[in-house]
Amino acid sequence: MAIEKTDAIVIRVVEFSESSCVVTMFTRDFGKIAAMAKGARRPKSAFESAIDLLTTSRILFLHKSSDSLDLLTEAKVQRRFRASDSSLPHLYAGYYVAELLASLTDLGDPHTDLYDLAQDTICRLDDMQNPATVIARFELNALRFLGLLPTLDHCSSCGLKVSENRRIPFGQITGGILCQGCRRGQAQVVSVTWPVIVGMRQLVAADVGLSADLPEISTTVNGELRGLMNNYMSHLLGKRPRMIPFLGMLVQPSVCS
Numbered sequence: 001m002a003i004e005k006t007d008a009i010v011i012r013v014v015e016f017s018e019s020s021c022v023v024t025m026f027t028r029d030f031g032k033i034a035a036m037a038k039g040a041r042r043p044k045s046a047f048e049s050a051i052d053l054l055t056t057s058r059i060l061f062l063h064k065s066s067d068s069l070d071l072l073t074e075a076k077v078q079r080r081f082r083a084s085d086s087s088l089p090h091l092y093a094g095y096y097v098a099e100l101l102a103s104l105t106d107l108g109d110p111h112t113d114l115y116d117l118a119q120d121t122i123c124r125l126d127d128m129q130n131p132a133t134v135i136a137r138f139e140l141n142a143l144r145f146l147g148l149l150p151t152l153d154h155c156s157s158c159g160l161k162v163s164e165n166r167r168i169p170f171g172q173i174t175g176g177i178l179c180q181g182c183r184r185g186q187a188q189v190v191s192v193t194w195p196v197i198v199g200m201r202q203l204v205a206a207d208v209g210l211s212a213d214l215p216e217i218s219t220t221v222n223g224e225l226r227g228l229m230n231n232y233m234s235h236l237l238g239k240r241p242r243m244i245p246f247l248g249m250l251v252q253p254s255v256c257s
């Protein structure tokens with residue numbers, strides 16, 4: 001057993017006993033960890049708000065081998081998730097980020113790129129940026145880092161280039177767009193308008209750095225993109241993410257800046 005130090009985002013907190021919690025965190029150096037926070041539920045606990053959902057902390061933890069829980073020994077708050085104070089869509093978007101980090105990653109499998117993306121996403125939600133665009137960018141780039149990005153340039157079945165068309169078929173099983181020839185006979189195909197594919201390409205483009213401005217995506221395209229991602233994420237995870245029913249709120253015109 002070794003004491004380890006890293007930065008971590010809290011993605012799930014479960015009460016364990018009258019005084020303790022099990023905290024799941026997505027860390028920069030160790031990927032997802034599940035750690036016991038002893039005494040965390042006591043008043044004046046040493047952890048205080050460091051184990052609130054989506055808080056980023058510098059943590060010390062005892063890394064246990066095998067299947068047993070790690071032990072959180074110290075957590076110092078670096079950044080709280082403040083969007084929750086002012087906007088319900090931004091709050092739900094944050095919860096969805098936590099849910100995806102928990103469901104898409106395995107314990108002890110580090111992804112520094114995904115950690116930095118998650119951190120950037122939380123900052124953008126705090127900054128009250130358009131939550132629909134921020135979340136779609138998070139989903140697509142998270143899938144990219146995990147090797148699950150849908151094919152957006154070529155047919156996901158035969159590899160031929162797919163040219164612009166009013167509507168483009170997207171295969172859930174083949175994992176991306178389809179040419180008209182391959183569409184026939186494919187199950188689980190949805191059809192989206194061309195601007196949705198263009199928007200997705202822009203969101204995963206290499207020059208969209210962590211500090212760069214996000215592309216302007218209209219409310220209509222964001223709405224369609226949301227529907228596509230709801231289906232695709234459910235397909236990939238084998239279950240519908242719990243936050244999906246709340247994400248419709250992200251694409252209402254009133255919340256888009």
Ligand SMILES: [Zn+2]
Pocket residue numbers: 155156157158159160178179180181182183
């Ligand atoms: Zn094809």
